[in-house]
Amino acid sequence: MTFNFDHWVDRSHTDSVKWHKYRDKDVIPLWVADTDFTSPPCVISALQARVAEGVFGYGFAPPALISLVVARLRERYDWTIKPEWIVWLPGLVCGLNLAVRTCTTPEERSILPSPLYPPFMQAALSEGRRYLAVPAQNVDNRWVTDFKTCESSLEGNEKLLMLCNPYNPGGTVYRREELQAQLDFAQRHDLFVCSDEIHCDLILEPGCEHIPFASLNEDAAQRSITLMSPSKTFNLAGLGASMAIIPNDRLRHKFAHTARGIVPHVNVLAYVAATAAYAEGDSWLQAQLEYLRGNRDLAFARINAMPGLTLLPMEGTYLGWIDASAAELDSPYRFFLAAGVGLSDGRDFGNPQFVRINLGCQRALLEKALDRMAAALAAR
Template identity: 45%
Template sequence: MNNKEPYFEDIPDRRDTNSLKWGKYSGKDVIPLWVADMDFKSPPGVLEQASRDARFGNFGYAKCPSGLVDAVIERSFDLYGWKIEPSWLVWLPGMVCALNVSCRAFEHESSQVFTQTPVYPPFLSAPGNFNLPCTRIPMVLEEGRFGIDFEALESLPTSPSDLFMLCHPHNPVGSAFTKDELDKFAQWACRRELFVCSDEIHCDLLLDPGLSHMPLAQVNPEIADRAITLMAPSKTFNLPGFGCSFAIISNGNLRRRFKKAMAGIVPDPPAMGFSLAESAYRTGEPWRMELLDYLRENRNFTLDELSRIKGITPYSPQATYLLWIDARNLPVENAQSFFEDAGVGLSDGKDFGAPGFLRLNLGCSKQLLGQALERMVSACVDF
């Protein structure tokens, strides 16, 4: 690809299209920067594959194509140096479903589920769906970056077979965990005989130069034996509406337990979900590289603009297209409602376990982002 600006500025008008993101504020002058999907068109190769599938004209049930399995295996090795086997893959229609299946798989063995906060809301709700207590461990903020609180982990009472739900890279704070952090976490989890569900859906959206993703299960064989790794092309290539995700589980007994928890409840991904996922992985890399450049520019622009507002602290994400904002010092009762009234729809931090914070979606055109940021700055001009 080239000419990235026209491609990423040529945004489909999603108003009145049953879009979850845009429909929330239908009929209102509110710019939606909340739910984590991007406004950009998917990669050209994906659009071409969708056209071929539509012209074919039959939308019956489908099995996962062998080409997609090969693409996942090749991509895992090429990008992460992780050698996986076809039998380790379990296909799913979405990541929220996968988080719930992971909890269901341990509902009779775990005494509790651990997760770090703030975190993507289904991490907080999934354990309760299976009567499992959710123990929240606040992340630590050091030099503008949120990290794992290892002192808190060491003090936690745990039982063998408890489940830890890890978000890596982390949504909403945008931290990409380092090899040292993952090593230390893996040692702790193995020593406590815990199992870990590692949601790595944002792993191909690393913004800081020099970063590379290390899957938790790649750290050492011991943690691999206790890990359920969740991945998908949906966030990276903007395909969330096609519901094609997968778990990577090397331990055969754990994989069978996971599949048993799915039985009779969880459907396969749709036929076009499979075909578009393969197309994204096979043809989407040039688009992804240009997307990352565009998101970096949006991130840096947003940080500059938000620095004009007294009372808020934005944090620069190392990964994801989501930017976390501490708005607790704004002289308003509810920051999310305040900015919504000013014409900008953001995610409320209380849903992530962090009242007073906000999450802003960078996955939109610079023009729209600029309009939203100007509204936010203007709303706070008297503070």
């Protein structure tokens, strides 16, 4: 089957958060992390069939979905899990908050890389908690955090290491030795590890592979909470089907208890979409990856040719992290917004001299946005 990722769906006057932000304005929205691609046909067909039943009562995770997840992790990532390790969630962000509340008290700290997807910091600050941010560095054109550099800043009350792989923002796909260094750090300081791996299926660079942190060894598994979802992979974010995979029985029970009465169950349509995507969506996924590689290569060439901007190679995700510090702009976000391009403000991620760009859109729209950015910089 041929999939057309150039097909345009007008979301400008729908309930799309991404497009509503700049409704009735001449601004191209390349910010929040959903794509403008039509979801896989198998997902749409499965949802249409389920809607035709006409009853939407409480549901549970279908055994077929659980089997698909177990098989997928074994076949794609060489990670063997047990079905009972899975805790289903209506979104990954609530998983971040549950991980913080499960693994720390208000008097204890989390450790996380910086910059980082803003909900990490928001979760780490819940109920008066604090966190230690460890700057990522450009190492051989990859954004990498060496947690050894923060050891002199530790207070002894750190309990949770929060990771993001592939890295958002920046697109780094961690190598095994880098994950092992993260595990060594967690072992030295007796830390739990929450690893956000929501972009694990979106590996763009040939030769790179996603390695789940928990798959390193039994110690890594027993101290870990791994967050995954089909949402970014298959553009299902608005449906809300995510999972926490927690091998440690005691940790998993505490996590589930923390969610009780606060976090709602996953809705039945989300389960239907996830099942269809995992069962029949991989040919669509491969076509999407090829299209995203084309967008990435276009953005990399164009942005690095613009004065004052630098975009490091993206190994995974569809989210580019643009360094605008050499352009000497008061606010890169506001500058490009005035030019008609709505990017994510780096201030929210931890560095106001950066902006994040979402490349999950039709190529013609991306080209138009890049043209606007180049013209604005040339006209200064």
